[in-house]
Amino acid sequence: MADTYSNLVNKNPLGKKVASQFGLPKPALLRRYKEGQQLLEGPAAVAGIGSAPVAASASAIVKASGGEVVDATPETSYDARLAAIVFDATQARTLDQLDELRQVVAPALKKTGSSARLVVIGTTPSELSDPEAAATQQALEGITRSIGKEMLRGGTANLLWVDEKAQGDSAVLAAPLRFLLSSRSAYVSGQPIRVRDADVPDVDDWHSPLAGETAVITGAARGIGAEIAKVFARAGANLILVDIPASGEALSKVANSLGATALQLDVTAADAGERIAEAVARKSDKLDVMVHNAGITRDKLFVNTDENRWGSVLDVNLRAQFRINKVLLDKGVKGGLADGGRIIGVASISGIGGNRGQSNYAASKAGVIGMVRQLSQTLADRNITVNAVAPGFIETEMTAKIPFATREVGRRLNSLLQGGQPVDVGEAIAFFAEPGSAGVTGQVLRVCGQSQLGA
Amino acid sequence: MTIESIRNSLYLLLSVSVIHPLSSTPKGDSLMSPRDVYVLGGNRIPFVRSGGKYLKASNQDMLTTAIDGLVSRYGLAGERLGEVAAGAVLKHSRDFNLTRESVLGSHLSPTTPAYDVQQACGTGLEAAILVANKIALGQIDSAIAGGTDTTSDAPLAINDGLRRTLMKANYAKTPQQRISAVLKIRPAQLAPEQPTNGEPRTGLSMGEHQAITTKEWGITREAQDELTALSHQNLAAAYDRGFFDDLITPYLGVTKDNNLRPDSTVEKLAKLKPVFGKGEGATMTAGNSTPLTDGASAVLLGTKEWADEHKITPLARFVDGETAAVDYVTGNEGLLMAPPYAIARLLQRNNLTLQDFDFYEIHEAFASTVLCHLAAMESAEFCKEKLGLEAPLGSIDRSKLNVNGSSLAAGHPFAATGGRIIASAAKQLHEKGSGRALISICAAGGLGVVAILEAA
Ligand SMILES: NC(=O)c1ccc[n+]([C@@H]2O[C@H](COP(=O)([O-])OP(=O)(O)OC[C@H]3O[C@@H](n4cnc5c(N)ncnc54)[C@H](O)[C@@H]3O)[C@@H](O)[C@H]2O)c1
Numbered sequence: 028m029a030d031t032y033s034n035l036v037n038k039n040p041l042g043k044k045v046a047s048q049f050g051l052p053k054p055a056l057l058r059r060y061k062e063g064q065q066l067l068e069g070p071a072a073v074a075g076i077g078s079a080p081v082a083a084s085a086s087a088i089v090k091a092s093g094g095e096v097v098d099a100t101p102e103t104s105y106d107a108r109l110a111a112i113v114f115d116a117t118q119a120r121t122l123d124q125l126d127e128l129r130q131v132v133a134p135a136l137k138k139t140g141s142s143a144r145l146v147v148i149g150t151t152p153s154e155l156s157d158p159e160a161a162a163t164q165q166a167l168e169g170i171t172r173s174i175g176k177e178m179l180r181g182g183t184a185n186l187l188w189v190d191e192k193a194q195g196d197s198a199v200l201a202a203p204l205r206f207l208l209s210s211r212s213a214y215v216s217g218q219p220i221r222v223r224d225a226d227v228p229d230v231d232d233w234h235s236p237l238a239g240e241t242a243v244i245t246g247a248a249r250g251i252g253a254e255i256a257k258v259f260a261r262a263g264a265n266l267i268l269v270d271i272p273a274s275g276e277a278l279s280k281v282a283n284s285l286g287a288t289a290l291q292l293d294v295t296a297a298d299a300g301e302r303i304a305e306a307v308a309r310k311s312d313k314l315d316v317m318v319h320n321a322g323i324t325r326d327k328l329f330v331n332t333d334e335n336r337w338g339s340v341l342d343v344n345l346r347a348q349f350r351i352n353k354v355l356l357d358k359g360v361k362g363g364l365a366d367g368g369r370i371i372g373v374a375s376i377s378g379i380g381g382n383r384g385q386s387n388y389a390a391s392k393a394g395v396i397g398m399v400r401q402l403s404q405t406l407a408d409r410n411i412t413v414n415a416v417a418p419g420f421i422e423t424e425m426t427a428k429i430p431f432a433t434r435e436v437g438r439r440l441n442s443l444l445q446g447g448q449p450v451d452v453g454e455a456i457a458f459f460a461e462p463g464s465a466g467v468t469g470q471v472l473r474v475c476g477q478s479q480l481g482a
Numbered sequence: 483m484t485i486e487s488i489r490n491s492l493y494l495l496l497s498v499s500v501i502h503p504l505s506s507t508p509k510g511d512s513l514m515s516p517r518d519v520y521v522l523g524g525n526r527i528p529f530v531r532s533g534g535k536y537l538k539a540s541n542q543d544m545l546t547t548a549i550d551g552l553v554s555r556y557g558l559a560g561e562r563l564g565e566v567a568a569g570a571v572l573k574h575s576r577d578f579n580l581t582r583e584s585v586l587g588s589h590l591s592p593t594t595p596a597y598d599v600q601q602a603c604g605t606g607l608e609a610a611i612l613v614a615n616k617i618a619l620g621q622i623d624s625a626i627a628g629g630t631d632t633t634s635d636a637p638l639a640i641n642d643g644l645r646r647t648l649m650k651a652n653y654a655k656t657p658q659q660r661i662s663a664v665l666k667i668r669p670a671q672l673a674p675e676q677p678t679n680g681e682p683r684t685g686l687s688m689g690e691h692q693a694i695t696t697k698e699w700g701i702t703r704e705a706q707d708e709l710t711a712l713s714h715q716n717l718a719a720a721y722d723r724g725f726f727d728d729l730i731t732p733y734l735g736v737t738k739d740n741n742l743r744p745d746s747t748v749e750k751l752a753k754l755k756p757v758f759g760k761g762e763g764a765t766m767t768a769g770n771s772t773p774l775t776d777g778a779s780a781v782l783l784g785t786k787e788w789a790d791e792h793k794i795t796p797l798a799r800f801v802d803g804e805t806a807a808v809d810y811v812t813g814n815e816g817l818l819m820a821p822p823y824a825i826a827r828l829l830q831r832n833n834l835t836l837q838d839f840d841f842y843e844i845h846e847a848f849a850s851t852v853l854c855h856l857a858a859m860e861s862a863e864f865c866k867e868k869l870g871l872e873a874p875l876g877s878i879d880r881s882k883l884n885v886n887g888s889s890l891a892a893g894h895p896f897a898a899t900g901g902r903i904i905a906s907a908a909k910q911l912h913e914k915g916s917g918r919a920l921i922s923i924c925a926a927g928g929l930g931v932v933a934i935l936e937a938a
Contacts, residue, residue, distance in 0.1 A: 279553075
């Protein structure tokens with residue numbers, strides 16, 4: 028699972044030299060979350076267009092984290108390397124105004140340090156009736172996606188599209204902005220996230236946002252699921268970890284190391300939903316977060332895919348989730364999902380871009396995306412958010428089995444020139460789970476280092 | 483009775499209970515009336531035929547894994563339990579504190595006390611009786627009872643002659659004496675003593691003992707093979723319906739008992755040659771006897787209050803247990819015939835008849851052991867002369883016997899069998915939602931351990 032090449036060109040003196048002489052790609056060592064870490068390890072430049080109403084909230088959020096804010100103009104000269112740039116473009120309505128972004132952000136970008144963050148904040152284009160205004164806001168996506176590809180030393184660029192109604196509420200912005208600024212989004216780049224108006228509690232404990240909450244994670248015996256569990260445990264959640272009975276040995280170890288409860292259960296079992304609810308009811312009076320992570324691949328070219336390969340992948344990766352959700356969403360069920368709860372799925376960039384030999388898998392993962400978008404609307408009145416992550420190339424036992432050449436290509440074909448770690452997926456899922464993310468629903472967040480696949 | 487008098491007596495009753503709350507215990511008076519004890523859950527690793535997949539596994543590691551599976555199933559990591567009592571029948575001398583070492587290696591709090599129990603195949607069930615009694619007395623609120631055994635990693639004792647020579651050398655005062663002592667070692671002395679499951683006082687193996695009893699009771703080969711096939715079929719069906727999903731945690735990549743033959747039939751079993759007993763009347767084969775097996779199990783017990791606090795739903799109430807021993811040395815009774823004696827006493831104490839049960843879990847040391855017990859309990863003569871009963875205990879509804887399979891199919895890692903049976907019986911009662919189960923385990927040394935569970 029180790030990325031030997033990345034270690035070579037980063038840590039070995041000879042490797043470093045060879046890489047720079049021959050212009051080989053040099054993947055950066057990404058800053059990742061550690062206990063007690065500051066949100067930002069340098070100043071954040073904050074600026075905006077027009078009245079820039081959200082910039083003030085952004086500054087306050089950075090300052091509340093103990094960070095330093097520099098009010099940026101085209102002329103500002105920066106003493107220290109910037110850790111982040113936040114640009115409020117919510118008021119941009121004309122194409123001309125975009126030049127203001129260029130004038131401020133370009134010089135600031137030249138002064139960023141490693142693993143720096145650019146977060147552009149815009150207004151949700153579909154909310155705007157004026158064509159030029161919508162075009163201007165849509166242009167922000169093109170800008171951030173391109174800058175993401177130009178960022179050096181592990182930097183990322185992302186976009187928050189904030190609904191007009193939500194722009195006055197700094198509480199609704201805090202969790203998404205903090206996530207994108209923090210090292211928890213190490214492998215998220217070139218992505219837009221829409222933030223809606225929502226009833227968001229004021230959060231003061233950013234270290235344990237899930238304290239007192241109960242979460243179920245499927246497929247938690249290993250890989251990404253085990254890492255999601257670790258991040259959730261760090262955030263203070265009570266955990267019920269699910270995996271098939273045959274994986275019970277590993278599941279038990281993960282559960283015991285986190286003080287969690289293990290539930291040996293095949294998610295495709297007819298009574299899986301009831302069994303999960305029962306397990307929840309035994310631990311708590313309600314379920315707050317349901318993470319559908321269990322997934323399998325049965326790769327074959329489409330023309331050679333038999334009924335079994337087709338059916339089993341759809342069954343584990345998608346059909347099971349419908350059955351489980353149906354039970355958990357029934358208000359009469361003890362241990363069911365509480366109002367204000369979270370449903371989080373794991374899609375894949377294969378579900379967005381398709382993949383040779385993965386028609387069944389891509390069907391299931393695209394299906395997850397379809398489900399998330401629809402269900403988020405149905406459940407909006409219960410304040411339940413429904414989101415998914417779409418991982419790209421993540422270094423797990425699964426991807427370690429890919430033949431070397433293919434694996435090397437998959438790993439480098441992204442803006443960060445490396446595969447992601449399972450923890451990166453865990454961090455993104457934990458972000459969706461936070462109470463502060465109530466304004467984020469119906470979203471599919473790629474955790475792919477801005478992979479070129481399906482982009 | 484007039485309304486007035488009812489009112490008066492009600493008033494009296496209430497005012498008295500206000501002054502003397504019923505539940506108060508005077509200070510310094512720790513004697514409490516017995517409390518109800520519940521089986522809260524169980525866990526085991528798959529049982530594996532000896533010399534196979536668990537060849538390198540130690541008793542300690544297996545027991546630790548069984549405990550840890552229970553810990554993760556009930557979210558007990560870091561928890562201090564009242565105690566853990568467990569044991570092994572075949573033990574290395576280095577395992578003198580096997581259970582405590584297993585607790586220290588587990589995710590339970592290191593402040594959980596533990597001790598070893600050893601009562602041959604009765605170990606697991608006896609351990610449960612011990613901790614249940616402590617819980618009932620109010621000394622502890624929760625406990626794990628368990629057992630583990632491996633014949634793959636059995637201690638090989640050195641030959642007695644060699645041991646004496648080495649001890650002599652060890653105690654020698656001068657180097658000269660030491661060398662001369664060591665020089666006396668003969669090649670034959672280097673052969674290790676083989677572990678046997680022979681009875682020290684009779685020199686007969688357990689199978690040979692049972693063969694005598696089988697003949698005495700006239701148990702047929704067909705009856706034994708039928709019971710065996712049913713055990714396999716029942717265990718296989720239990721796996722298929724997911725019965726063991728919350729009773730077993732895989733170990734070393736093994737997910738199922740590997741002695742299980744789901745396609746076992748009377749016809750196939752009939753082809754095997756007898757291995758115990760001699761000549762024409764020999765009926766006991768490798769099929770209708772349990773093989774040597776490796777494995778471990780653990781059962782969680784506690785009070786209702788402790789279960790509530792930990793949000794665990796009790797599966798069954800642990801009602802009572804009894805152990806009997808018979809004089810098999812003189813040949814007056816069969817080696818494995820103690821259970822009917824224990825059952826008779828247990829039923830009498832609890833004012834129950836043999837027919838008052840919904841499940842019978844009778845450990846299948848050999849198919850014929852179970853059949854001998856059933857025949858003995860049906861026999862008016864045996865029940866009168868041996869058990870001193872006016873009427874026989876009677877027969878049981880065979881469809882309630884070992885409904886999810888037993889040792890013939892699962893295998894029998896001696897000390898681990900008790901935990902397997904308690905957990906299965908408790909879950910069966912929980913699924914049914916009512917009723918009682920009778921558990922019976924025969925053991926070497928003429929011992930028999932039995933217990934009653936009741937739906938919680
Ligand atoms: N690794 C990647 O690069 C990558 C990329 C995109 C998406 N994903 C998705 O992330 C998720 C986790 O993947 P991973 O790489 O950790 O895979 P993994 O195979 O290492 O882990 C998946 C876990 O799910 C469990 N599981 C499978 N079927 C199950 C069932 N029916 N019921 C309960 N549990 C079941 C497995 O036992 C296993 O422990 C999957 O949904 C996968 O499709 C992974």
